[in-house]
Amino acid sequence: MKFPVFLSGLLLLFLLPDWTESVEDDTVDINTLARIINFFEQNYKRVDEDGHPRQYATAINVPKDQCQQNFDQNKFLTQEKAEKVRNAFKDDTNALYQGSELIAAGTMKMKKYNMHSESRLLNPAGNSPMSKLLTKRKDGCSVFYTFESPCVNTCLNATSSHNILDALKNWKAHDGIKAFVFKDFWKYDIKKDLQTEFKKIVAHVPLFRCVSENECYACKGEGNTPIDERCLPPKKMLTTVSPMQ
Template sequence: MKSVRRSQLCKALLVPTSLLTILLYLGVQSTERDVNPAALANIFKYFADNVQPKTQQQKEAQYAIAISVLRAQCTDIHADIQNVFSNKDAKHVKDELRKEQKCVLCTDSRNVIAARPNHTTDEHSEHVLLYPLGESPMEKLLEQADQSSCVVFYSYNSPCVNRCIRGKDNILNGLLNWINSRKNGMNAFVFEEIWKKGSKNNLEEEFLKINAIVPLYRCKRTSDGMECWKCVENNNVATFCLPENK
């Protein structure tokens, strides 16, 4: 009788242990797909210094860029972005953006796409890179990437609510298209400045929608260089990623 009870007890304990193992495995998998904000800071400091286009008034201009790199570039703070995106390549991309030309794998490294807003059609730069579905610049970039790489998409301004999330330049399907092809890959969507025309409540709601598809980060220039922050934890948007209270 004691033997039967011991056997039943062991079986009862096996189920929670197996479940715990699965949950721990999933947790490890999630961690393995998380980028290191400090490593992102190195990438975007380099972009700010070498790629960022200017307006005619010499202010920072809106643009979007995506890059596929080795995972170490997104996790190791000592990794050198110039090993996968040289100064020569960065200058070429900046020159194309200055001419308001679109870069689609236009460098020797063939791991970068970039665009400014299309002033002829009024299409926003994020939308330019993510559409049309089936033949977008982003899909051409992803063809060059595998699941062991890190793909980072950056927009200088945060996506605007009225056009980029709820309007004709809605980017959510484009983001889904990206992630569906890289479900086990390391991916990040990054912005720098908060688009001034979005209210805090609206931005919070829309940032949650983006983060539900792809992890959302903000990188911002500071007196010390560049600081990056994960925008959403436990379904809460970090204050770093929202407008300051005035």
């Protein structure tokens, strides 16, 4: 009676290397992700004359190996011209760039409010710049980066007409490596329950926080796992920052 069990164990050991390789093939390398986000910051971020950086978001759909350990910056997004992307941000009435492997947006001025850059790239969910970008490569590496975390009242609010949740659900169905990344916290959300709100993102795609070219964190949060503390505002920030600043 033990013989079949032995064969099952042997078969499992035989298949394990291929299974492990498959898992690794669908996971972004955390050190490479830090370098990719730093590339965005160095090339695309808009900074006003007073030195204040402006909110922006960008997304890529590139060959899978460009998100793994053999990342080569000299071969990365060679079809996209940084100056052309930055110039697109200068027009606040549009502030949208759509390239072959990269899309990017700033905030767009409306009559009564500014439309957030995340919503501009992800909506309408079925016909957005992001959905069009994903059709260009079926199983590559897709990374969405927003300088400041998605706002709770609009982007992560299911009742808002500009929420990004349906778009994230669609993205989940796309093959390949996926990573949703942010750097700073949207200042009006500092005191909100981001532990709960960020789980709305994690329900669809892996969430990361990258703060420098050498420092990225996997935020986790799947199932009953909590969001990593490094992806949440420090406690001292909660007591010193007013949500109305």
